[in-house]
Each structure stands twice: as C-alpha cells, then as structure tokens.
Amino acid sequence: MNNAEEKMRYSEDELREFEGIISQKLDLARNELNYIKDQLSKRNDSGTDNTTGSSKLLEDGADSMERESLSQLAARQQKFIQQLENAMIRIKNGTYGVCVDTGRLIPKERLRAVPHTLHSIEAKLRKSN
Numbered sequence: 001m002n003n004a005e006e007k008m009r010y011s012e013d014e015l016r017e018f019e020g021i022i023s024q025k026l027d028l029a030r031n032e033l034n035y036i037k038d039q040l041s042k043r044n045d046s047g048t049d050n051t052t053g054s055s056k057l058l059e060d061g062a063d064s065m066e067r068e069s070l071s072q073l074a075a076r077q078q079k080f081i082q083q084l085e086n087a088m089i090r091i092k093n094g095t096y097g098v099c100v101d102t103g104r105l106i107p108k109e110r111l112r113a114v115p116h117t118l119h120s121i122e123a124k125l126r127k128s129n
Contacts, residue, residue, distance in 0.1 A: 007105055008098075008105070009094060009095075009097065009098065009105070010096065010097045010105065014097075014108070015091050015096060015097075018087075018091060018096060018097070018111055018112075018115055019088065019091050021111075021112060021115050022084050022087050022088055022091070022115045022116070023088075025084055025115060026081065026084045026085070026088075029077055029080050029081045029084060030081060032077055033074060033077040033078060033081065036070055036073050036074045036077060037074060039070055040067060040070045040071065040074065043063060043066060043067045043070065080116070083116035084115070084116050086116070087115055087116045097111055099118070099119055099120040099123050100118045100119065100123075101119055101120070101123035101126075101127075102120055102122065102123050104120060106119070106120045107120070107121075
C-alpha cells in the first residue's frame with residue numbers, strides 16, 4: 001500500500017490491541033456495575049430500623065435520593081457495557097474503527113481514549129453544531 005492509498009481498516013494486530021483495551025474496560029465496567037447493584041440491594045435491605053419522627057423522614061428522603069442516584073449510575077454503566085460489547089462485535093466482523101459518518105478510519109489515539117466510539121472527532125464535532 002503506498003502513501004496515496006488511504007487505509008480502510010485496521011490490521012489484525014491493531015484489532016487485537018483494541019480488543020485487549022476493550023476487554024479490560026469491560027471487566028472494570030462489569031465489576032463497577034456489580035458494586036453499584038450490591039450497594040442498591042444494601043440500600044433496599046436497610047429499611048428495617050425503628051427510628052421515629054422527623055429524622056426518620058429525612059433519612060428516608062436521603063436514602064431515596066441515594067437509591068435514585070445509584071439506579072442512574074447503574075443504568076449508565078449498563079449502557080457503557082453494551083457499547084463496549086458492540087465494539088467487540090465490530091472487531092469480530094471487521095468494521096471496528098471505521099467512522100459511521102465519514103467511512104474513514106478513526107485515529108488510534110481516539111480509539112484508545114474512547115474505544116467504543118462510532119465517530120471520528122470531526123464527525124462528532126459536526127454533529128454537535
């Protein structure tokens with residue numbers, strides 16, 4: 001391939017590197033999700049004390065807010081895991097690293113930072129305008 005030819009996909013070695021990065025991120029994300037779920041189940045189990053009065057109402061409100069916050073974190077984490085799993089599928093079918101808008105390869109630096117991305121930074125910036 002000469003310099004005038006633009007590379008259309010990453011090599012098997014390059015894809016293996018990205019697969020390693022994504023695998024690591026998936027493991028971390030799954031562990032974090034399990035931790036969040038564990039915290040949520042502990043929050044749900046702790047409503048058995050006999051505190052009375054307004055302090056109980058405040059505690060219930062704080063617990064409720066914390067449960068909501070943990071639920072939102074869990075939902076975001078599940079979405080992130082799904083995006084990483086989809087990236088793994090793209091590696092397997094040979095479409096990983098190709099911008100869905102431009103059809104060009106997404107630079108390695110961007111993929112290392114955001115391995116689940118579907119867009120080059122140029123396409124992302126154009127979309128946000």
